[in-house]
Amino acid sequence: MSANPSRALGAAAPLADQMADCLQQRFAPSALEVLDESWQHEGHAGANGTGFGTHFRVRIAAPAFAGLGRVAQHRLVYDALHDFIARQGVHALAIEARA
Helix, strand or coil: CCCCCCCCCCCCCCHHHHHHHHHHHHHCCCEEEEEECHHHHCCCCCCCCCCCCCEEEEEEECHHHCCCCHHHHHHHHHHHCHHHHHHCCCCEEEEEEEC
């Protein structure tokens, strides 16, 4: 989730960074990684032809997940990222969540 030093000042953050920022604000996780794996899905449903911005893996550990089953943990992540799915072209999320 670190900032991308090669990004031009004022340029939009990559979608993975924006998603990580959203999750950081929502859950204050002890561990967080958002990976854009779109290039691995070129030619698949939901791919946009650029190799970026459609398929992501989220690895997150947060106290908010304590005592919850996997489906409930994933639902919290999906809810937090709803705008990215509904408006930003995110097609797929692979979620690895733990307390």
